[in-house]
Amino acid sequence: MTITSTLSADGQELTLHIRGRFDFNSHQAFRDAYQRVNGLARRYVVDLGGATYLDSSALGMLLLLRDHAGGDNAQIRLINCNADVRKVLSISNFQQLFVID
Template sequence: MAITSLPSADGKELTISIQGRFDFGAHQDFRDSYERVGTTPERYVIDLKGTTYLDSSALGMLLLLRDHAGGDSAEIKLINCSPDVRKILAISNFEQLFSIQ
């Protein structure tokens, strides 16, 4: 499991990439990926291309990010979801809270 974050050149967008299992073991690394950035981005992109597994604690972590980013006014996109990950997000009604692409 590896989590990396990359701010855009203008600092307005932060892309967080998650490789491997996204579960409770990723909790601290995921929080650090957005809390320890020098700037406060306007938009967040969560790249799930390399995510092989997602559980309920990962859903909770996404909700914590949403709260951190401004709640209902947060701009967060979940991109490159595998069919299995997309199914979990759909069952959890996350398409109402996040932009899923």
């Protein structure tokens, strides 16, 4: 599992890149990746293109990111989801909470 982050040139958008298993073992790295920008970002993108597995812990981490980003006003997109990841997100009704591309 690898989590990296990239802040846009204008500092408004933070992209989190997930590689490998996105599970409980990713919790600290995921939280660190978005908290280190100290609230500068207004928009978040979670690139799940490299995620090979996603469990309920990962769903919880996405909800924590949503809270951090402003709850109902959060601007978060989940992108590059493979079929398995998309299925987990769909079963969990995450399309009601996030933009899933």
